[in-house]
Amino acid sequence: MYIDLIAGARPNFMKIAPIIDAIKEEQKKGTEIDFRLVHTGQHYDKNMSGSFFEQLGIPAPDVNLGAGGGTQAEQTAAIMTGYEKLLMDKPSDLCLVVGDVTSTMACAITAQKMHIPVAHVEAGIRSGDWSMPEEINRLATDAVTNYFFTTSEIANENLRKSGVEDERIFYVGNTMIDTLLKHRPRFRKPPVWDEIGLKVKEYMVMTLHRPANVDEEEALKGLMDELIANTRDLPLVFPVHPRTAKMLEKLGIGHERLHMIEPLGYLEFNYLVERSKAVVTDSGGITEETTVMGIPCMTLRDNTERPETITVGTNELLGTNPEAIKPAMDKLFADEWKKGGIPEMWDGKTSGRIVESLIGILNGE
Known part of the structure; x- marks a missing residue:
């Protein structure tokens, strides 16, 4: 066989x-x-x-x-x-x-x-x-x-x-969850933790990679401006692809709370996710991981192939309109985000x- x-x-x-x-x-x-x-x-x-x-x-x-x-x-x-x-x-x-x-x-x-x-x-x-x-x-x-x-x-x-x-x-x-649960005890602190003095539940993680979000200048600027404006005083940690980093630099997007870092390994990235206040992403897989770890997740997409992360888990689909970010952040900071559960099996x-x-x-x- x-x-x-x-x-x-x-x-x-x-x-x-x-x-x-x-x-x-x-x-x-x-x-x-x-x-x-x-x-x-x-x-x-x-x-x-x-x-x-x-x-x-x-x-x-x-x-x-x-x-x-x-x-x-x-x-x-x-x-x-x-x-x-x-x-x-x-x-x-x-x-x-x-x-x-x-x-x-x-x-x-x-x-x-x-x-x-x-x-x-x-x-x-x-x-x-x-x-x-x-x-x-x-x-x-x-x-x-x-x-x-x-x-x-x-x-x-x-x-x-x-x-x-x-x-x-x-x-x-879900085999992704097999991997997550097996390696969860081995998550390890990335250098950025000590470099900028991160504290548990006092920062947010974000990832963006879909072309509709990162290749269109106006769309990317609109999303980043709203995220920076509405994440209160929390650091925003952004493991960013070099191509997206160049676009952000071209647009002049930067802030003292925005920390753009190199992409992280699996163990380091999930160490950050597990201890964050929330995650903002356009990835499908990350919404599964945040659901199992009980971390609030905001998805900047108009649709998802993983609806169980919304109906059962901690994920919410915000869409791609930057105006959706402030209400979601207000809900998060008011401690009104849903607790969520773990999908069957x-x-x-x-x-x-x-x-x-x-x-x-x-x-x-």
């Missing part, structure tokens, strides 16, 4: 890491199951190399397809070509993809054309926003998936509406359920 585990971007590895742990536990029991970790090379940066793999206990990839950058189409083509060659040289019994990046879609399509069944972890999540590349990736991946591993009942219902039969849907929970045991199901599938049970 030989499974390809596909990862191409940093969030993929956070989702794959606990699945690798669960497979290794099965191997210790004598179960005949093995895997090949395939890094497509879609993203590569210093935090994705040694330190990141070391922090999460991820083995070095068995294969790196070296797809690199380029346009969406160029990247997709490079991944598909590389993975097809790999499968021709040594086919696997199943291709497991996670999340919604280009690598997810490209490898799912390639495997299916090579008559290798596909399992999709985080299947069925939808934002309904076709302007997002991730939404197209989700739709295309689920269209060629055989086995769907889901994080919520909402995702299950999305799949049913698209014609997927219940026997192919496996409601297992976000318990740190998702990967075990996935691997148990995979063994049953591959054994024809």
